Amino acid sequence: MLAASLDLEGARGIILEGSSHVGSKLLMSGGGRCNITHGGSIKDFLSAYGDKGPSFRKALYRHSNDELKNWLEEHDVLLTEEKGRIFPASMRAKDVLDVFTKEATRNGWHIRTDTKVAGLRKKENRDESKGDRTDNRTDNRGDNRKNDTWDIELKDGEIIKAKNVVIATGGITYPETGSDGSMFEILKGLGIGVTELRPALAPVYVEDYPYGELSGVSLNDVTVSVMGSASATGSHKGKGKPAHMTGDILFTHDGFSGPAILNISGYAEPGKKIRLSYNKELSELPKRMQRVLQDRARGESGDIKTTVLASLLDHDDFIVKAIDDRGMVTAGGIELDEVDSRSMRIKSLDGLYAIGEALDVNGITGGYNLQMCWSTASAAADDLREQLK
Numbered sequence: 001m002l003a004a005s006l007d008l009e010g011a012r013g014i015i016l017e018g019s020s021h022v023g024s025k026l027l028m029s030g031g032g033r034c035n036i037t038h039g040g041s042i043k044d045f046l047s048a049y050g051d052k053g054p055s056f057r058k059a060l061y062r063h064s065n066d067e068l069k070n071w072l073e074e075h076d077v078l079l080t081e082e083k084g085r086i087f088p089a090s091m092r093a094k095d096v097l098d099v100f101t102k103e104a105t106r107n108g109w110h111i112r113t114d115t116k117v118a119g120l121r122k123k124e125n126r127d128e129s130k131g132d133r134t135d136n137r138t139d140n141r142g143d144n145r146k147n148d149t150w151d152i153e154l155k156d157g158e159i160i161k162a163k164n165v166v167i168a169t170g171g172i173t174y175p176e177t178g179s180d181g182s183m184f185e186i187l188k189g190l191g192i193g194v195t196e197l198r199p200a201l202a203p204v205y206v207e208d209y210p211y212g213e214l215s216g217v218s219l220n221d222v223t224v225s226v227m228g229s230a231s232a233t234g235s236h237k238g239k240g241k242p243a244h245m246t247g248d249i250l251f252t253h254d255g256f257s258g259p260a261i262l263n264i265s266g267y268a269e270p271g272k273k274i275r276l277s278y279n280k281e282l283s284e285l286p287k288r289m290q291r292v293l294q295d296r297a298r299g300e301s302g303d304i305k306t307t308v309l310a311s312l313l314d315h316d317d318f319i320v321k322a323i324d325d326r327g328m329v330t331a332g333g334i335e336l337d338e339v340d341s342r343s344m345r346i347k348s349l350d351g352l353y354a355i356g357e358a359l360d361v362n363g364i365t366g367g368y369n370l371q372m373c374w375s376t377a378s379a380a381a382d383d384l385r386e387q388l389k
């Protein structure tokens with residue numbers, strides 16, 4: 001998005017992509033359909049990021065869902081809405097990726113794939129009065145490198161010099177897409193704070209899971225609570241209060257999934273209690289589930305204990321065994337205090353920016369995570385555009 005919306009006007013810009021293709025995660029988003037954003041007012045987005053929302057409000061408000069929708073439609077990507085979720089009308093994530101790569105190329109960006117960044121070094125500011133020839137040299141492509149302040153070291157040892165570097169390296173989940181978290185160690189080496197990284201928006205596995213035979217069955221309006229968490233989608237470090245989320249759940253052969261589970265998974269650490277309240281009478285549940293619940297409520301004599309059955313409907317409690325490491329997003333990332341939320345500059349290091357999932361922000365499902373990427377990318381593009389003037 002940054003490259004697609006920033007015309008370099010003759011300056012040089014390179015996208016360094018470690019894997020063989022750009023946008024692999026975008027292609028798998030929304031099950032290949034790419035839920036690019038959510039409908040409604042951008043003001044309603046803030047709560048989707050828990051207590052992190054206000055930290056990048058400026059970027060979000062300046063580059064809203066409406067701006068994104070207009071930009072895409074102006075570039076011939078027609079959109080459609082499904083229960084508030086916005087998708088390309090073609091339902092093909094590839095159409096979204098294609099428009100970004102096409103516009104980036106048109107804006108003068110060069111895309112280099114199989115180009116993994118292995119190091120990042122800031123050059124000291126040099127005193128021109130002492131005639132530093134390296135800093136003032138003109139290279140054989142005629143570029144004046146006087147302002148280059150960063151050395152980007154590639155895996156094969158090549159060094160690329162740059163005035164500005166934008167970190168857009170994503171999180172740690174689905175590492176086969178190229179987002180393997182390798183950049184976080186490099187950033188820590190520069191003194192940049194990175195919070196604890198773990199999968200979020202992931203299925204949850206529990207001890208003594210009884211619903212394997214219901215695999216594929218979903219239920220609506222289930223309240224899921226994780227005990228000993230802060231508020232849902234907020235800080236992951238809360239101690240006392242439970243986190244709650246009401247919505248659809250999906251039984252899989254070995255654990256719980258579906259939007260309400262995915263959205264609360266960031267709180268469900270192993271050993272914590274997770275509670276499902278079905279908000280329904282027994283007769284309103286699928287027949288197969290009724291049977292499983294009745295079996296679980298049987299006493300030693302084989303009779304169904306109605307009080308046990310009622311309590312299972314009201315609070316079906318489990319101990320979390322594990323969170324699937326294939327989370328749709330990463331909880332944690334570059335500390336938001338490090339970043340100016342208007343420009344996405346890293347405050348302590350001139351010429352360094354951070355955008356997208358690499359930041360310590362994660363939202364619930366529904367297009368909020370990609371909107372955060374678009375908004376922060378557009379904010380950084382604005383700042384860089386000013387520099388090009």
Ligand SMILES: Cc1cc2nc3c(=O)[nH]c(=O)nc-3n(C[C@H](O)[C@H](O)[C@H](O)COP(=O)(O)OP(=O)(O)OC[C@H]3O[C@@H](n4cnc5c(N)ncnc54)[C@H](O)[C@@H]3O)c2cc1C
Nearest residue numbers: 018025029030035116117169170178179356357367369370
């Ligand atoms: C299965 C799935 C479905 C999803 N569906 C949705 C959805 O429908 N809606 C939604 O809003 N969000 C969705 N998400 C989340 C969304 O796709 C991500 O939040 C988003 O792609 C993050 O974008 P990004 O550009 O910040 O990072 P990424 O898309 O992860 O891109 C980072 C890029 O940086 C490259 N890279 C990493 N390290 C290096 C390095 N050292 N050197 C060079 N290159 C490097 C990687 O190869 C990668 O191409 C989904 C995620 C998954 C996994």
